[in-house]
Amino acid sequence: MSIQVYWGSGSAFAWRVLLALEVKQLAYESKLIEFSKQEHKTAEFLRLNPRGKVPTLRDGDFVVYESIAILQYLDRKYPQVPLFGTRAEDTGLINQDVCEVLSYIEKPVSQMTRPLFSGELAGKESQVREAAAILHRELQQYDARLARCSWLRGDTLTAGDIVLYPFIPTLLRAAAKPVAGPLNLGFLPFGERYPHMARWSAAIEKLPGYARTYPPHWRQ
């Protein structure tokens, strides 16, 4: 099998790549890296990616890393089911969606979820609350957009949907931690707060192959 994907359970960045491969219905070999075993620091893996990060993709002799770069590569190499559009204007706006996730979602998701997942919340309550407030403002915008169409850019799933999606279950998993309860972060029940985003999330979760992308340690 020519495509190999190195990923980590729960990495939102790696999840994007798995979703893209499933949407494009490309066969791939799953290489699940266990960070707890330092598998991202082995000499073999560092030869593929000197930064020791996932996702990293190998396609025959070719190696590429950084999640968005992998999506761009896959879309150019395997253009069936285009993720970045075919008209220049669509390409621009889909990349705009992608960039907005990187600029406005990634950081507050990390700031909100890390203290909740690690259990080391003490002293970080205001950081978590401020990040949640930023995310609410962004999710309101997404919910309004998704009230008018099935996917972020209309009737067709694009890279913007794939890049945004993994942060939503990550956010909800953190919000459901008992330690988050007293903070009243206001994301749950998600379907009541953000009905259009919830419908959109459910549509992604019905994609063929979605189960293969789901973080294995979340099932435990």
Add this chain to the structure above:
Amino acid sequence: MSIQVYWGSGSAFAWRVLLALEVKQLAYESKLIEFSKQEHKTAEFLRLNPRGKVPTLRDGDFVVYESIAILQYLDRKYPQVPLFGTRAEDTGLINQDVCEVLSYIEKPVSQMTRPLFSGELAGKESQVREAAAILHRELQQYDARLARCSWLRGDTLTAGDIVLYPFIPTLLRAAAKPVAGPLNLGFLPFGERYPHMARWSAAIEKLPGYARTYPPHWRQ
């Protein structure tokens, strides 16, 4: 003239777009936004970009923002002088270069330069020093790459060069501030510390039209 670019003097993000337009030799109308006059918060500008940020590009009736999305749009719309390659593998690696700038350069440049430009350095000396140390590690990698080729990806200028470049004069301008002197940040003289990056920067500065992209307030 059909292309209009809204930019701000000294914005590294906007600078990328101006460089791309010059490299592609596209005619454009320069719309210099003055933040001090709140021109990015006018109703007219917010209709183009609800976030009130530069760069924002208008091409006829089409509007796109976020610097990398603008570059992707321009490259698809005006493919002469390709910035993201033509083979899928080149596209992947050029996007990898772009993503690495976003992931590893943007934040430490901001952390190092803002206290130096604002003059509000007190209490932030260790933040500035730590950011400078991160940047030195990255610049060493770039310098080693540029010892072997003219541009980041070989003989041809690509989007990676354009996305990285504006941070270098920004960094050097901050490092040359008198307030930075006692911190001994170690970037100057740049040509001695990073000779290959210095040669690469000079090559960009010799591109036709470069003078039009230079931050006007830096000349004062």
